[in-house]
Amino acid sequence: MELRFYWKVLLRRWWLMVTPVLVVLAHTLLTYHPPPMSYQVVMRFAAGTAPAGLSLDYDRYYPWLASEYIANGLADVAKTGVFAQAVAARLMEEGTTVDPAAIQRAIVTDNAQSILVVYLTWPNAEQVSTVAKGIADELTQNGAAYFPQLEGVEPAARLLDAPIPIPLPPSLRTQLLGPAVRLGLAVAMGTGLALTWHYLDPTVRDPEELEGIGLTVLGHIPKK
Numbered sequence: 001m002e003l004r005f006y007w008k009v010l011l012r013r014w015w016l017m018v019t020p021v022l023v024v025l026a027h028t029l030l031t032y033h034p035p036p037m038s039y040q041v042v043m044r045f046a047a048g049t050a051p052a053g054l055s056l057d058y059d060r061y062y063p064w065l066a067s068e069y070i071a072n073g074l075a076d077v078a079k080t081g082v083f084a085q086a087v088a089a090r091l092m093e094e095g096t097t098v099d100p101a102a103i104q105r106a107i108v109t110d111n112a113q114s115i116l117v118v119y120l121t122w123p124n125a126e127q128v129s130t131v132a133k134g135i136a137d138e139l140t141q142n143g144a145a146y147f148p149q150l151e152g153v154e155p156a157a158r159l160l161d162a163p164i165p166i167p168l169p170p171s172l173r174t175q176l177l178g179p180a181v182r183l184g185l186a187v188a189m190g191t192g193l194a195l196t197w198h199y200l201d202p203t204v205r206d207p208e209e210l211e212g213i214g215l216t217v218l219g220h221i222p223k224k
Helices: 002-012 014-031 061-077 081-093 100-106 128-141 172-200 207-212
Strands: 038-047 107-112 115-122 157-159 166-168
Touching: 002 014, 002 172, 014 172, 038 061, 038 128, 061 107, 061 115, 061 157, 081 100, 081 128, 100 107, 100 115, 100 128, 115 128, 128 157
Parallel strands: none
Antiparallel strands: 038 115, 038 157, 038 166, 107 115
């Protein structure tokens, strides 16, 4: 019963619901700009150390185990702010100014056994290759700055993939999310206006409203 009551209230003041939606829809159509394209670089690194010990066969297991630890450790390092600042400093020396926080946000890492994978997603087509190169150089040339046990291991990580950017067009969800949120808020605003108007309106429109306050309805004049 309550749902039908609210439905009647909303239908009675449908124009209050529609008006905010139309205003927001018109504004969205006039000002909408699709999200910019981004670019992604996927770089894989082989991690490892040279065998050390009296017997190469006996010690073969330990270098492979160490390579997994190196790949895992560098994957965690590449997501830190310290690493991003080091990359930004490298880029600064080459004449490119990039915010370290932007670099940190743009990096996602993974590792599979001895392979470290770095995903860089960047909005600027002109900078993405430069930033990717800075990341690769920092990983392959400065591992000892993060793990002292890598001192003298050159390199502890070897780049396997050339940093080639791949265009990433914005997904349909990304393109529609902003307008959908605005339209949803407009519907909620219109519904709130309609219910508020009904709450403030002293007009009695249904017999049930009189019965709700304890009055008995003896009859009513039907609409023609």
